[in-house]
Amino acid sequence: MRRGSIVQLIAIGVVIGAGATLVALLIPWLPPDASEERNGIDLVFWFTTAIAIAIFSLVAAVIIYSILKFRARPDDDSDGAPIHGHTGLEIVWTAVPAILVTAISVMSGIVLVQNDHAASNALNVNVTARQFFWTFTYPKQGNLTSAQLRLPVGRSVVLHLQALDVIHSFWVPEFGQKEDAVPGQNTSLVITPTKVGTYPVICTELCGLGHALMRTSAIVMQPADFDAWVHQEQQALKGPPGNAGQAVFASNGCSSCHTLKAAGATGTAGPDLDKLPDYAKQAGKPLPDFIKESIVDPNAYVQPGFPKGLMPSTFASLPAAQIDALVQFLIQSSQGG
């Protein structure tokens, strides 16, 4: 290869590499970062992107150069020269990618191990995934439950994930970290939020009909606001039974599928709970028994017009006191009192 040809090849590669680098840097591909763990994850992401840009530039430069230089001229009917491979080139293009892929794995491994370290004062939160919503329980805060993940800013949190039915996956794009929730296994995830704000919690494992709707919010608060919220929720749980039932209704995501005026719920995937007394009459059952059965064994009687099996049967695992409080709340609110 002549000197001039090599210069041309390199020039084409540099132009393509510069273009790809601009596309990578000028477009905001990643969500804003809001956790310490995001730093390492972004580092691996950019390392991999840099390698991809280098290889893309090399391959594209060789292709473009060949198209310009070696294309058949008009009236050229001759065959190409008989070329038999090039052992040296083949060794290089096998060894270099192998080294790069190994480097990416080693770097990812180091970041994953680092991101698994929780501070000794970490906040523990149990995350329960089921079709199709999330429940967050704070064991050290009197087993407080919430349908949103509330976290104090600047403190490590260890999420203990469990799934009650099928595999789900917990992801907050701004936090970077992602982990599967697998039935029968305990998985965990460390997050240290760095910015106050509200971020989406997304299920990233196809888990059934409602998968795309299996979303809630992660709310990162000032530590004092977080403590005030914990205190306020604990007071609500100690209040009259109606309040306890309403808290169970709110923290178990009932409002994502059902309408209930008393709870400000407007879901339409399941039956309208303001009509529970009518439904109980249609089913020929006393209202309290009907409500309880519909919660713990939802497929025993399904209101006509709604699909069988849509209501999860996992609520039977709620503590008996919470189920009773929920039943009381639904009786009172559906009877308009």
Ligand code: CUA
């Ligand atoms: Cu849960 Cu997808």
